[in-house]
Amino acid sequence: xxxxxxxxxxxxxxxxxxxxxxxxxxxxxxxxxxxxxxxxxxxxxxxxxxxxxxxxxxxxxxxxxxxxxxxxxxxxxxxxxxxxxxxxxxxxxxxxxxxxxxxxxxxxxxxxxxxxxxxxxxxxxxxxxxxxxxxxxxxxxxxxx
Numbered sequence: 001x002x003x004x005x006x007x008x009x010x011x012x013x014x015x016x017x018x019x020x021x022x023x024x025x026x027x028x029x030x031x032x033x034x035x036x037x038x039x040x041x042x043x044x045x046x047x048x049x050x051x052x053x054x055x056x057x058x059x060x061x062x063x064x065x066x067x068x069x070x071x072x073x074x075x076x077x078x079x080x081x082x083x084x085x086x087x088x089x090x091x092x093x094x095x096x097x098x099x100x101x102x103x104x105x106x107x108x109x110x111x112x113x114x115x116x117x118x119x120x121x122x123x124x125x126x127x128x129x130x131x132x133x134x135x136x137x138x139x140x141x142x143x144x145x
Contacts, residue, residue: 025050026061026064026065029049030072032046032050033046033069034076037073037076040100040102041073043057043058043069043070057069074114075114077099077101078099078110078114078115081099082115082122085122085123092104092107092108092119095107
């Protein structure tokens with residue numbers, strides 16, 4: 001355990017001054033999030049995938065992307081949920097589970113935080129726009145960093 005921690009610290013210090021290497025690790029982490037967002041993944045899982053400590057990884061990720069890894073993961077999940085809400089006939093609870101949330105209540109809270117409306121309100125709005133022939137134009141919601 002001590003050797004593993006020492007190796008991780010040495011690896012982190014070796015990439016601190018090599019920005020391209022760190023950027024590449026962050027890109028790998030972003031790809032990992034996009035490929036695994038529907039699973040129950042944590043900050044520790046993502047950091048482990050790119051061989052960094054969770055605290056160093058979180059700082060580096062936010063520095064590079066402007067958002068924390070967890071907020072990025074949640075945003076990816078919400079974006080996929082928005083697609084499923086409009087394109088499928090799945091129940092909201094099934095959508096919540098399929099995009100990686102463990103329960104619908106948590107999903108509803110996060111969805112509202114990122115979109116300003118509940119999943120049901122979003123579905124009604126999108127469906128009414130489609131049936132009335134209005135073109136759907138969405139602007140990015142303000143995201144808490």
